[in-house]
Amino acid sequence: MSEKAGALAAEVPSARAADDALHDAPVGTFWFTVKLWLARLVLLAVLLGAWEWASGTIIDPFWVSAPSQVLDRLREWIVTGSLWFHLGITLQETIAGFVSGSVAGMALGFLLGRNEFLARVLDPFILSIYSLPKVALAPLFILWFGIGIAAKIVLSAVIVFFLVFYNTYAGVRDADQDLIDVVRLMRGKRRHVLTIAVIPSAMVWVFTGLKIAVPYALIGAVVGEMMASNKGLGHLIEGSAGQFDTAGVFAALLVLMAISTTLHELLNRLERIVLRWKLVNR
């Protein structure tokens, strides 16, 4: 019986997993949370332990370094202060790119979502730029804006822009016409229709776009730094790799991971505040 269930679970992972989680342990209770985190910590310890062990016994540490060496390198960067400097640069680019790209994406998304003719006129233009791999624009931006942080911000913003724009646009188009009519019948002007019916409804989609865009904002900044820069985490990775310092590469990757998950979590919290009404709609 249990084997059968296991085989099924392998076939349809998502549905089965969700089902099992519901039946297995009462999700959300204190002990469930303790168990969950314990399991995660054990898995992390096993992975790190295996890495540490394998490095030097199976694989040459030159290629994979080792957790202890990565930690050493991080400690060194913290002591010399270079970590904070590079981290600060990358964060600055990522956040500036993310914010400007999202604001522009939301603005155009709302504008075109409410103006179908304009949307149709612009559609092929937007689509053709969208279909371009945006990192291919990096050399052009470096040419225009130099090797400072401006080029990275622009690259990051362009990538984020499309993700947020398309989601916002879809969200606006998805707004319930009945709700819009309610506002119109009450003598609501255009701005009332927007603020009362359209924007709150589109926020669900906007947040989906924003959350997808976080790691991409980081991609824009780091790719820019790797191409032409003398600072930032991308430069740190490029520099470490150039000196065959795998520990340095992994240390920088670790920091990138930390940035990305932190930003994602911040957005999650903001979403829980803005979309509070969704939490009760169960």
Next chain:
Amino acid sequence: MLIEYRALGKRFWKGGKPVQAIDNLSFSVAKGEFVSVVGPSGCGKSTLLNLAAGLMAPTSGEVRYAGEPVRDVNHRVGYMTQKDSLMPWRTVEGNVDLALRIQGVARGERRDRTRHYINLVGLGGFEQHYPGELSGGMRKRVALARLLVYDPETLLMDEPFGALDAQLKMVMHEELLAIRDRTNKTIVFVTHDLTEAVTLSDRVVVLAPRPGRVKLIHEVPLERPRNVFQIRFTPRFGEIFETLWSAIEQDMRKGEEV
């Protein structure tokens, strides 16, 4: 006449095929009159309200409001649709005070009026709840409070009490009639509940389905103010009910076969 439907026709396109929802339909509603529209499903009852609200345009004929053809959204009517159409992101209070906010009513007055109508529909204590937390019947009552709070000249109501239990329904009937007697509002009321139609109305319009057209218009000469709890047991009520029922019955049976 406040609302006039003149030789009205409305065609929809469904899956590439035209469907005649309403055909050559005419009747009028006088100012201050309470008119119910009844009939089996598919006879275009809701469409009539949408047309009067200016949310859609007729295919032929016209709809006039206060002598003028309805061309755009009709701001002089308040419309309670069959779907409750509450904003899920606004609390009960935030939904009810919508029209007052749009009108720019000052905060204190807005709060007082909103609370008054929330209490009136029996939802005191639920002001800060979101629609997602409420039952279907409660959401309907929020929609009713939202309609009444801004005092529109005419009320268009599409099965407003359909989701309520029998007792609450009667309480709402009593309240609606009290408001009507006090304000002399014009009300067009769509329902499939004949008892409800006779209890509330001055006139009942029976529609025949596919395409929707007027089958019978019947006066309800019952005295006002009415006692909504007892009026249904009077002989006069029974007679009117029978007449209307026999008009609807034929189409109901036909409707089942289709």
